[in-house]
Amino acid sequence: MSAFLLQIAAVAADTINTAVSDAPIVQAEVPVLDLILRGGLIMIPLLALSIVSLYIMIERYLAIRKAAGDPDSFMNSIRSLMVKGDLAGAKLLCAQTASPLARMVEKGLRRIGLPLKEIEASVENVGKIEIARLEKNISILGIIAGIAPMLGFVGTIIGVIKIFYSIAATKEFGIPQVADGLYVKLVTSATGLIVGIIAHVGYHWLSILVERMVFRMENSAIEFMDILQDN
Secondary structure (H helix, E strand, C coil): CHHHHHHHHHHHHHHHHHHHHHCCCCCCCCCHHHHHHHCCCCHHHHHHHHHHHHHHHHHHHHHHHHHHCCHHHHHHHHHHHHHHCCHHHHHHHHHHCCCHHHHHHHHHHHCECECHHHHHHHHHHHHHHHHHHHCCCHHHHHHHHHHHHHHHHHHHHHHHHHHHHHHHHHCCCCHHHHHHHHHHHHHHHHHHHHHHHHHHHHHHHHHHHHHHHHHHHHHHHHHHHHHHHHC
16 A cells, blocks of 8 residues: 555656646846836936946046055155255156145145244145045035935835825725836835945945045155155
């Protein structure tokens, strides 16, 4: 009897395996553009925020990278010229070097003859202005990081409203009544979170780059004051 049952189980298993293997495999493709369009009007500001975020990240990265330059090589040249007493050459080098550090040093060179405290204050003031230029528009990324998820939440509310409106209008509760609202709800929420995450990461990434730049500028400013004291 047990052998008979085992034979039946084996035949059933073979039948199931054959049916599964013969069944067509359906691969669902996600139409990204269609999903974006189903998100509704709330997708327009979300897409605009994503474009602004990417633009600021790329533009600020290139600006910070260009401003960084080679501070060690620049300061070595300044030191060499100052040791020789070539003040005009040092000023010319600063004028030919387009970097925040060069503008700081040039300001200090133009104040030579004044007390060191005043020279140091002038260099620090120029440094603050240059740092503000480096941080330009970075704070906008922080604002976008907070606004984008909130816009996604607004889309969620709109989607829920559409679901209940459709149910109330048709007096039925089924897939056709909830599909459109769920599309709006899920697509806008996901888009808002993605845009917010990108802006959040970009904000902190650029802030770290600026902090490194500030550290280098402060070290170079200290080195410049040491050069003045030695001469």
